[in-house]
Amino acid sequence: MKLTLKIWRQDNAKTKGKMIDYPIDGIEGDMSFLEMLDVLNEELVAKGEEPVEFDHDCREGICGSCSLQINGEPHGPDRLITTCQLHMRSFKDGDTITIEPFRAKAFPVVKDLIVDRGSFDRIQQAGGYVSVNTSGNTVDANAIPVNKQNADDSFAAATCIGCGACVAACKNASAMLFTSAKVSQYALLPQGQIEATERVQAMVRQMDEEGFGNCSNTGACEIECPKGISLENIARMNREYMSATSKG
Amino acid sequence: MGGIIKSSVARKFAMALSGLFLVFFLLQHFTINFTSVISPDIFNELSHFMGNNFVVQALLQPVLIFGVIFHFIMGFILEIQNRNARGVGYKNYNGNANSSWMSRNMIYSGAVILAFLGLHFYDFWFPEISHKYIHGLPEDPTRYYEETIVKFKDLWRVILYVVSFIFLMLHLLHGFASSFQSVGFNNKYSKGLQGFTKAFAIIIPLGFIFIALFHYINQL
Numbered sequence: 001m002k003l004t005l006k007i008w009r010q011d012n013a014k015t016k017g018k019m020i021d022y023p024i025d026g027i028e029g030d031m032s033f034l035e036m037l038d039v040l041n042e043e044l045v046a047k048g049e050e051p052v053e054f055d056h057d058c059r060e061g062i063c064g065s066c067s068l069q070i071n072g073e074p075h076g077p078d079r080l081i082t083t084c085q086l087h088m089r090s091f092k093d094g095d096t097i098t099i100e101p102f103r104a105k106a107f108p109v110v111k112d113l114i115v116d117r118g119s120f121d122r123i124q125q126a127g128g129y130v131s132v133n134t135s136g137n138t139v140d141a142n143a144i145p146v147n148k149q150n151a152d153d154s155f156a157a158a159t160c161i162g163c164g165a166c167v168a169a170c171k172n173a174s175a176m177l178f179t180s181a182k183v184s185q186y187a188l189l190p191q192g193q194i195e196a197t198e199r200v201q202a203m204v205r206q207m208d209e210e211g212f213g214n215c216s217n218t219g220a221c222e223i224e225c226p227k228g229i230s231l232e233n234i235a236r237m238n239r240e241y242m243s244a245t246s247k248g
Numbered sequence: 249m250g251g252i253i254k255s256s257v258a259r260k261f262a263m264a265l266s267g268l269f270l271v272f273f274l275l276q277h278f279t280i281n282f283t284s285v286i287s288p289d290i291f292n293e294l295s296h297f298m299g300n301n302f303v304v305q306a307l308l309q310p311v312l313i314f315g316v317i318f319h320f321i322m323g324f325i326l327e328i329q330n331r332n333a334r335g336v337g338y339k340n341y342n343g344n345a346n347s348s349w350m351s352r353n354m355i356y357s358g359a360v361i362l363a364f365l366g367l368h369f370y371d372f373w374f375p376e377i378s379h380k381y382i383h384g385l386p387e388d389p390t391r392y393y394e395e396t397i398v399k400f401k402d403l404w405r406v407i408l409y410v411v412s413f414i415f416l417m418l419h420l421l422h423g424f425a426s427s428f429q430s431v432g433f434n435n436k437y438s439k440g441l442q443g444f445t446k447a448f449a450i451i452i453p454l455g456f457i458f459i460a461l462f463h464y465i466n467q468l
C-alpha cells in the first residue's frame with residue numbers, strides 16, 4: 001500500500017507545531033497502525049531526520065497509552081479498539097491519513113503526537129480509591145455480597161483504560177465519560193460507599209479545575225471509547241453528584 | 249449565578265431543567281395556538297385568560313422570562329467555555345462519525361430561536377404591553393384572534409416563522425432527550441422516552457408551522 005501521511009510535528013510544549021506530509025510505501029494490511037509508524041520512523045532515522053514521537057506501551061489495547069487522532073477520530077475509524085489494535089487493512093492504497101495528537105487544553109502536547117494526560121491522574125487521585133483497613137482484620141472482598149447487576153456494571157466501568165479518547169472526540173473536550181466511569185466503578189460497590197459523597201464531589205471539582213469542557217450529551221465519547229464505556233455512567237455520576245451536593 | 253453553578257455537573261443540570269421547563273411551556277403555547285384553527289372564540293377566551301389572570305401574569309410570566317434568559321445566557325457561557333477547553337483545534341475533525349449534527353450545533357439552532365423570540369416579542373409582546381400598560385386601553389376579550397391572524401398576512405413573516413420552527417425542531421431533537429440524560433435519567437425506559445421526545449420534537453414544531461400556514465392561506 002502506498003499512503004500519504006499528514007502528521008502533526010511539534011518540537012515541545014512551547015513551540016508551535018504544524019502538519020507535515022510523509023509519503024510512505026510498502027505498507028501491508030496486516031501491519032498495525034503503530035507498526036506502520038515504526039516503518040516510517042526507521043526511514044526517517046535512516047535519513048538522519050527526527051522520528052515521529054507517539055505514545056505506546058502494551059500494544060494490545062490494555063494500557064491506554066496509545067492516543068492518536070486518525071482521520072478526525074480518536075483511535076481511527078474502527079470501533080471498540082485502541083490505536084494499537086487498528087490495522088492497516090482498514091485503509092486503502094492511495095489514502096491520505098491525517099494523524100494528530102488528542103486535543104484538549106487539559107492535555108498539552110509534550111512533543112509531536114504525545115500529550116500529557118496527567119490531568120486524568122489528578123482526577124483519579126482526587127477520589128478514585130477506597131479506604132481499606134489493612135491492619136490485619138481486613139474482610140475478604142468475596143465475603144461481602146454484591147448484587148450481580150451492580151457487580152457487572154462496576155466491572156464494565158472499571159475497564160476504562162484512561163486513554164482520553166472520550167475527551168479527544170468530544171466537541172467540548174469534556175472528561176465526563178472518564179470521570180463518570182471512575183466514579184461509577186466505586187459507587188456501585190459496597191466498598192465504595194464510605195467515601196461516596198466526598199468522592200464524586202472531589203473528582204468533579206478536579207475535572208473542572210483541569211479545564212475540561214462541559215458535557216452536552218453529544219454521545220461522541222461513547223461511540224469512540226475503545227472499551228465501550230456507556231453514557232449510563234455519566235447519568236449515574238450526575239445523580240450521585242446532585243444527591244451528594246444536597247447532602248452538603 | 250450562585251455557587252452550585254460553579255460545577256460543570258450542576259450547570260448541566262440547570263441547563264436541562266430550564267430546557268424541560270421551556271418544553272412544557274411550548275406545549276402549553278401550542279395548545280392555545282392550535283385552538284385558533286378550531287374556534288376563534290375558544291382562542292379569544294384562552295388568550296384573554298392568559299393575558300389577564302393574576303397567577304399567569306404576575307407569577308408564571310416572570311418565571312418564564314427568567315427561564316428563557318437563563319437558558320440562553322447559560323448556553324452562551326457553556327459554548328465559550330467549551331471552545332476554550334479544546335485549545336488548539338484539529339485540522340481534521342470528523343464529528344459526523346460519532347455524533348449528530350443537531351447535538352453539535354445547539355448554539356446555532358439556539359441563536360436562531362433567540363432571534364425569532366426577538367421578532368415574536370416585537371410582534372406580540374410589545375404591542376400587548378403597550379395596549380395594557382402604556383396606552384391603558386380598555387380590555388376587549390374578543391380582540392386576540394384578529395390581532396393574531398393579521399400577523400400571518402405577510403409572506404416574509406410566515407417564511408421566517410417556518411424557518412425558525414425548523415431550527416426549533418433541530419434544537420429539540422437533541423435537547424429534549426438530552427435533558428433526561430443530564431438529570432440522571434438513563435435506564436431501561438430511556439429508549440421509549442427517546443422515541444417520545446423525538447416524536448414531540450418533530451410534531452410540535454410542525455404543528456406551529458401548520459397553524460401559520462393555515463392562517464396565511466386563509467387570508468390570501
Ligand code: SF4
Nearest residue numbers: 160161163164166225
Ligand atoms: S472512558 Fe473510554 S475513551 Fe474515555 S478514557 Fe476511559 S477507555 Fe478511554
Ligand code: FES
Nearest residue numbers: 057059064066084
Ligand atoms: S499501546 Fe497500550 S492500549 Fe495501545
